[in-house]
Amino acid sequence: MHKNKYMLYQHWARYLISFYPTDWRERYGEEMLMILEDAQPTLKTLLNLLLNLGDAYFHQNLITGRTPHMLQRMRSNELTIYGSTLIFFVAWFLVQLHFVDTGSRVLFHSFSHNSSLFTNIVSAVSCLLPLLILLGGLPILLAACWQALRKREFLSLLFCLLSLISPIAVLVIALSRPYTWFFTPFGILLGLVISLAFITYAVQKLTPSRRVTQYALLLATLNPLVMVIGLVALLLRIFPTLATLLMAGDSLLYIIRDDLLVFIMIGTLLLSLLALKKGFQARSTLAALAEKDLQAGQAMQNSQ
Numbered sequence: 001m002h003k004n005k006y007m008l009y010q011h012w013a014r015y016l017i018s019f020y021p022t023d024w025r026e027r028y029g030e031e032m033l034m035i036l037e038d039a040q041p042t043l044k045t046l047l048n049l050l051l052n053l054g055d056a057y058f059h060q061n062l063i064t065g066r067t068p069h070m071l072q073r074m075r076s077n078e079l080t081i082y083g084s085t086l087i088f089f090v091a092w093f094l095v096q097l098h099f100v101d102t103g104s105r106v107l108f109h110s111f112s113h114n115s116s117l118f119t120n121i122v123s124a125v126s127c128l129l130p131l132l133i134l135l136g137g138l139p140i141l142l143a144a145c146w147q148a149l150r151k152r153e154f155l156s157l158l159f160c161l162l163s164l165i166s167p168i169a170v171l172v173i174a175l176s177r178p179y180t181w182f183f184t185p186f187g188i189l190l191g192l193v194i195s196l197a198f199i200t201y202a203v204q205k206l207t208p209s210r211r212v213t214q215y216a217l218l219l220a221t222l223n224p225l226v227m228v229i230g231l232v233a234l235l236l237r238i239f240p241t242l243a244t245l246l247m248a249g250d251s252l253l254y255i256i257r258d259d260l261l262v263f264i265m266i267g268t269l270l271l272s273l274l275a276l277k278k279g280f281q282a283r284s285t286l287a288a289l290a291e292k293d294l295q296a297g298q299a300m301q302n303s304q
Contacts, residue, residue, distance in 0.1 A: 004033070006109040009040075009041040009042060009043065009046060010036055010040075010041050011044065011045060012046055013041045013045055014033065014036065016046065016049040016050060016053065016148065017032055017033070017049065019053060020053060023176045024285060029087070031219035033291060050205075050268070052190075068207060068208075070211060070282050070283075070285050070286040071207075071208040071213050071286065072204075072208060072279070073226065073279075074208070074214075074217055074279050074283060074286070075140060075203065075208040075213050075216075076200070076204075076218055076274075076284045077217075077275040077278045077282065078137075078213065078216045079137075079140065079196070079199065079200055079203070080271060080272070081136075081150050081220045081223055081272045081275045081276055081279070082132075082133055082136055082137035082140070082216075082220065083137075083192075083199075083266050084223075084268040084269070084272040084275070085129060085132065085133055085137075085194070085227065085268070086133050086137070086192060086196075086229075086260070087189055087192055087264065087268050087273060088129070088227050088264075088265050088268040088269060088272070089130065089133070089270070090185075090188055090189060090192065090232060091185070091189065091261040091262075091264045091265050091268070092129075092183045092230055092231070092261075092265055093126065094126070094188075094261060095234060095238075095258050095261050095262060095299050096122060096237075097266075098232055098258055101136045102292040112226075118233055118237055121229065121230070121233045122230070122233060122234075124229075125226055125229060125230035125233070127228070128222075128226045129223075129226055129227070132222055132226065134225055135219060136215075136216045136219040136220055136223075138214070139212050139216060140203075140212060140213075140216050141160065141199060141203075143208070143209040143212045144155065144156070144160070144202065144208075145160055147206040147207060147209070148160070148202070148206055151206070153205065153206065155202075156186040156202040156205065156206060157202075158202075158205070159198045159199070159201050159202035160198070160202045160239075162195075162198045163194075163195040163196070163198035163199045163202070164195070165176040166191055166194040166195045166198060168191070169191070172207070173206075185257065185261060189264065200277035217279050217280070217283060220272075220276060220279070221276065222273050223272055223276075224269060224273050224276060227265075227268075227269050227272065228269065230292060231265055231266070231269060235261075238258070238262070251269055252273065
């Protein structure tokens, strides 16, 4: 009689577990079924499962806040940081061409004791920002491509390819329009935004690499610092020369274009700071979850 009652309780317990959210069952389902097999469920067990059913649906964000989800959040914020850094660098470089005497050579301008402090700062920023983008952003993209190849996610690979083609296509369109000198910078930036959108869509279904994600986030802490230095140095150079340019009869459209690019720089800097904050919040949550899982594993071993 008691055996039949426990079997009935076990049957109803399994039935209630089947109604729990998919994320909950993927994380806790097997563990709960093992507990039901080892321990005899009671009426109290059924009541607890029934009461917790609603809680599982109302707090699904706590269920999905597991390791893969947190890694996805970290990678999404990292893509935002490195994407913002790339857009910032292009806008910054285009503006400094108009205000810095060294011109386009400043990108490869070597440090010199004879050069001005401003020239050396611009040279450092011109080298550091592309280096940070390559060292931090490229591993994320390569890890995603490798994951797509392993899982045969050819659609993701296609979007990665489109992310390389789209900036070129948009630039060609911008060059074909009148007022090329005005539209070309924004065409380049638009192409980069489209490229980043393709990359974001391509990687969203791919599992992030823990090591690459952790490494890229730590390296990303340098990006806003270099961006701030570059922006402040450029603004200090721009403001004294604006009056001179206006008096010299420089085109007002040039000044409007450069002002818009400066606003883009400020916006991308703020966006990268926000993404960096969210990335470290996800990292803290990931560490807390790992500690909880370790404690839960130790508790199960002790109970056995």
